[in-house]
Amino acid sequence: MSSKTKIVVLHMKEVVYTAIFLVLAILMIILVFVMFSGKDKKDTAAKPAEETLYIPGVYTSTIQLNDNSFDVQVTVDANHINSIELVNLSETATVMYPLMEPTLEDIAEQIYLSQSTDNITYSDENKYTSMLLLEAIQSAIAKADAGTGAE
Template structure:
């Protein structure tokens, strides 16, 4: 008799433990759902109802054009404020030359996330870009940039990419102002930036 009682007690303990673990599992799942689901609805005020993925659209000042839509800023400005990139091909590697401009000035020129392979193959690339950044932010004219003989080819290639980015940043005349037909759907002519074949030591 006592043996049968012990077996029943053991089974009840197993059922009790199983029930406790099942309840804890359900509670854990409910807590996860409560934490994750409200997170999607909390920032509704910062997003736009029209955005299909519910993400917030970045608000831009009135004098800044939306480059993605081809909108044109005030034509009295030297540049349309924003970040402009030009892809530069160096051997088998590519890097983006990033130019940041305000309405009247170049504020920054840099390489956008250069790979470790690229900086190893072209050790003067980053230092040359830093020198160009300093000069362009001060003088604002790519034609006045100076460089040493050892960085001549690297500087010339980087300057061509910077000039191509600056061309993208310049405001275009609106069709209403020029009387020209609307060419917003026409493919944009890509700046002539040749592949760079520079010596890794230059």
């Protein structure tokens, strides 16, 4: 019996390159499998469509006090009230009605938290200012209402 011994010489560089290509090939197969699996389609089909509350945009309502007029600007997206601010408020109106800005900030903070103009609280000191601002905010939000579509 004659046995012929075969000697195989492997260069370390070739072994390392082969191992790297095998790992990359396995990762590519896993990636393709994850990308084309039907799991994502089932998840998106099961989610109900969220109803939109508002038509996204910026809506204003004008307040007229004596000879001064200024606007309450309400910015909404499809489901949230994002900002409420006074625009076109002159310096004379700010001096004549100093409670206007702090009252609006207080009301706006409550609206941001509840996303509604219902159950807004205000102090007796600025009751009429609060009622005036709240009425203007409600008017601007009514323009953004997706149910009515009024602008």
